[in-house]
Amino acid sequence: MGCASSSPSSSKRAKRAPGYEEPAVLAAQTAFTVNEVEALYELYKKLSVSIVKDGLIHKEEFQLALFRTSKGANLFADRVFDLFDLKRNGVIEFGEFVRSLSIFHPKASVADKTKYSTT
Template sequence: MGCFNSKSSKEVPRQENIRALASRTAFTISEVQALFELFKSISSSVVDDGLINMEEFQLAIFKIRRKENIFAHRIFHLFDVKGKGVIDFEDFVRSLHVFHPNAPTEDKIAFSFRLYDLKDSGYIERNEVKQMLVALLSESEMKLADEVIETILDKTFLEADINQDGRIDKDEWQKFVTSNPALLNIMTLPYLRDITITFPSFIFNSTVDEVVA
């Protein structure tokens, strides 16, 4: 069961909902309140309905509106926890939790696996890694020759695909990432630790105690 029962998140969340989100994530109560301001800004940028659609998500995160990008679509899909084609406030906070510097490494590993598992098959295949790598390079405005990309893929699967069945399962991915922790760098957004500094008014206007039951 989710914390929120309303169809949208235009209204300020109830105190018990804020406490619940804080207790289930790496965010404090003040940070959850600050995130609501960020959520409101994003969710009203195209259609003011209290929900974040794909266009609003791309515009806020990637500074693009309708450009096709596998990485952007995949992140949106994973943030859309309820599978409704939009992101509500609960989805937003619980998904961003994974990117918090204090979130458990296990959560980051699991999310990163799903990021590359484009077909939701429970395995990461070579073509999926290639699609995501090309998309990430595109976001960084970098280009690599196809033979360089293939060399990277060869090296990745040589190390990660332990049983050599041509795909990477969850256990193999965990071992691979543990041996190559830099792969999780994209799973941490340092500014999330200081979100209440970004929105300082929430520190002084908080109506909820910081003690989580």
């Protein structure tokens, strides 16, 4: 009665990472199902706060996830990070993460995989 409270959906949105995109939208644009996208979001959240607690995956966090170290230059990690950083802004947002991983999905087309490997 007269007490203003936020709805459950708005409180969920407040906790989402910058660059968050709805699982249904990402599932429609990738080879993943909605459930797979939701599972990827849980993984993304863990990776995105492993060093810098801002909800975005930085190059050091990406390298830490791949090689269990964020120290030292790694040309392979740098190249893969650059492939995931579709906006070229130095961080990987959730949508970029899902779209990039989709290339490795068994249902992704060979044409898409070939195009991705030559970029």
